[in-house]
Amino acid sequence: xxxxxxxxxxxxSPGDNLPPKPSNPDPRTNPAHALAPKDDVNxxxxxxxxxxxxxxxxxVTGAAGGLGLALAEALVEAGGKVYCLDRQPHPDEQFKEAxxxxxxxxxxxxxxxxxxxxxxxxxxxxxxxxxxxxQRLDGVVAAAGIQQVTPAAEYxxxxxxxxxxxxxxxxxxxxxxxxxxxxxxxxxxxxxxxxSMSGTIANKGMLTPVYNSxxxxxxxxxRNLAMEWSPIRKDxxxxxRVNCISPGHILTPMVDKVxxxxxxxxxxxxxxxxxxxxxxxxxxxxxALFLLSGASSYMTGSNLIIDGGHxxx
Ligand SMILES: NC(=O)c1ccc[n+]([C@@H]2O[C@H](COP(=O)([O-])OP(=O)(O)OC[C@H]3O[C@@H](n4cnc5c(N)ncnc54)[C@H](O)[C@@H]3O)[C@@H](O)[C@H]2O)c1
Numbered sequence: 001x002x003x004x005x006x007x008x009x010x011x012x013s014p015g016d017n018l019p020p021k022p023s024n025p026d027p028r029t030n031p032a033h034a035l036a037p038k039d040d041v042n043x044x045x046x047x048x049x050x051x052x053x054x055x056x057x058x059x060v061t062g063a064a065g066g067l068g069l070a071l072a073e074a075l076v077e078a079g080g081k082v083y084c085l086d087r088q089p090h091p092d093e094q095f096k097e098a099x100x101x102x103x104x105x106x107x108x109x110x111x112x113x114x115x116x117x118x119x120x121x122x123x124x125x126x127x128x129x130x131x132x133x134x135q136r137l138d139g140v141v142a143a144a145g146i147q148q149v150t151p152a153a154e155y156x157x158x159x160x161x162x163x164x165x166x167x168x169x170x171x172x173x174x175x176x177x178x179x180x181x182x183x184x185x186x187x188x189x190x191x192x193x194x195x196s197m198s199g200t201i202a203n204k205g206m207l208t209p210v211y212n213s214x215x216x217x218x219x220x221x222x223r224n225l226a227m228e229w230s231p232i233r234k235d236x237x238x239x240x241r242v243n244c245i246s247p248g249h250i251l252t253p254m255v256d257k258v259x260x261x262x263x264x265x266x267x268x269x270x271x272x273x274x275x276x277x278x279x280x281x282x283x284x285x286x287x288a289l290f291l292l293s294g295a296s297s298y299m300t301g302s303n304l305i306i307d308g309g310h311x312x313x
Contacts, residue, residue, distance in 0.1 A: 025238065030231035032239050035188055035297045042294065050295040054079035054107050057134040058292065059127060061085045061117055061174050062144030065092030066252040067194065067281045071141050073098050074285035075292060076108040083130050085123075086144065087116040092253075117144045117170030124177040131181035138187055139292045140178035142171040143194040145214075147254050149261060152209040160210050167214035172221060179229055179240055188232065188239030192291045195219045195244040197307045205268040206258070219244050219303050226301030241300040243291050248307025250279040274309030 042049045058075050062068035063084030069092070072082045076098075084091065091112050099110045115126055131137040145167045148159060175191050182189045198208065199215030222244045229240040249255060249269045255278070259266050270276055287304055290296050305311060 024227045025231040025233055027231045030233050030238065032188070032230055032232045034232055035239055035241070035294075037294055037297055050297075051078055051289055051293045053138075053289075053293055056080050056138035057130070057136050058082045058139045058141070059085060059130060059137070059174075059178060060141040060143060061115070061170070062142075062194075063095075064088040064090075064112070065094045066143075066254060067247070067250060067284060068141065068143035069095055069098055070281035070285055071143060071192075071194075071288040072110060073101070073282075074289045075139075075141075076102050076110050077106060077285075078289055078293065079107040080138075080292075081109050081111070081134065083111045083113055085113050085115040085117075085126070087114065089114055117142075117174055118165050120169075120173040120177075123173055124180070127174075127177040127181055131185060136185045136187050137178060137181040137189060139190040139192070140174060141192045141194065141288060141292065142174040144170055144174075145194065145254075147208065147211050147258065149206060149208055149258055150210075151207045155210060163210045163214055164217075167211065168217045168221070171218050175221075175225055175242070179225075182240050183237040186236040189241075190292045190296070191222075191225065191229075191240060191242040192288060193218050193222050193242070193244045195222070195246045195303065197246045197248050197305055197311050199244075199246060200303075200305070201311055203269075204272060205265055206262070215246075219246065222303065223301045230300045241291075241296070243296070243299055243301070244303040245284060245287050245291065246303050246305045246307070247284055248273055248279060248305075248310040250281055250284070252281060272310055273307060274313065277308070279306075279308060 053075055058080050060068050060072040060082060063072045064086035072084050075082045102110055115123055117123055148163060171193055195218040196215040198212040199219045222242050226242040229238055232239040287306055
């Protein structure tokens with residue numbers, strides 16, 4: 001793990017003779033002009049040029065199955081080389097099916113690597129290895145996450161720490177490891193954090209106080225990373241856009257587990273959105289491709305809520 005000299009600024013008070021505290025780069029003196037689309041490439045040259053990921057390299061965490069894998073597939077279909085990281089020793093059967101669907105003519109590939117996002121030293125080293133192998137890193141989707149249904153009055157402090165270690169610290173450390181490589185290779189990439197509509201609302205029928213708070217923290221984290229990393233500094237580092245996707249309820253192994261514990265919950269959740277059904281993982285592919293590609297070149301610090309209208313009434 002890297003130790004930063006800026007750690008000294010924690011709790012420092014004005015009189016203690018330290019150098020000035022670090023601040024975000026001034027956007028006006030470090031403008032991200034290089035992220036703007038180029039008319040000779042992006043306008044009228046070929047179909048969907050803004051969405052083309054040919055030759056680009058991505059990392060997706062939590063991608064052994066579920067939502068992470070669907071988002072990884074979106075990036076592969078657009079030509080990206082995608083490294084799927086997950087704590088499981090072997091990916092789900094779904095992953096093998098997804099890998100079989102990859103057509104060589106797309107130019108991309110799906111690669112699996114076992115990685116627990118709580119092992120931050122190894123996570124940093126693995127993401128560095130991926131970037132060095134390809135001499136670039138263009139983006140990361142931080143989708144690894146866990147869920148726990150427990151009333152607040154009964155929550156164990158170790159369970160709180162475990163949830164935050166994966167859902168919050170894991171997301172920050174994944175973003176940090178990726179940003180370091182983007183700085184190193186002067187890649188103006190994109191980071192997509194998987195939050196949840198549960199970061200903005202409490203869910204009727206489901207007692208998930210810590211999960212919901214962890215997702216609120218992720219939404220807030222995206223704004224702060226965007227402020228630090230979006231401008232392009234004079235040395236060429238930066239130009240990294242950071243956004244969130246906040247899904248509504250999706251049918252995934254995580255939610256299936258909750259339905260086993262609370263059998264009546266599925267009907268309740270279906271009735272809570274304007275579409276009367278839960279989402280499929282593939283309904284978020286377009287959003288991931290949008291955020292990881294040049295199609296969203298002017299978007300940073302945002303939270304894209306895709307929830308069948310759940311939070312709109
Ligand atoms: N399913 C939903 O309704 C829903 C809604 C909103 C947001 N989300 C978020 O989407 C993301 C994906 O969830 P999902 O529903 O596909 O769940 P899932 O359980 O199917 O997938 C989560 C994946 O993350 C992996 N993972 C968990 N802890 C890890 C760790 N420490 N290191 C590495 N990998 C780890 C798991 O092995 C699993 O493959 C999560 O962040 C979740 O909070 C899900």
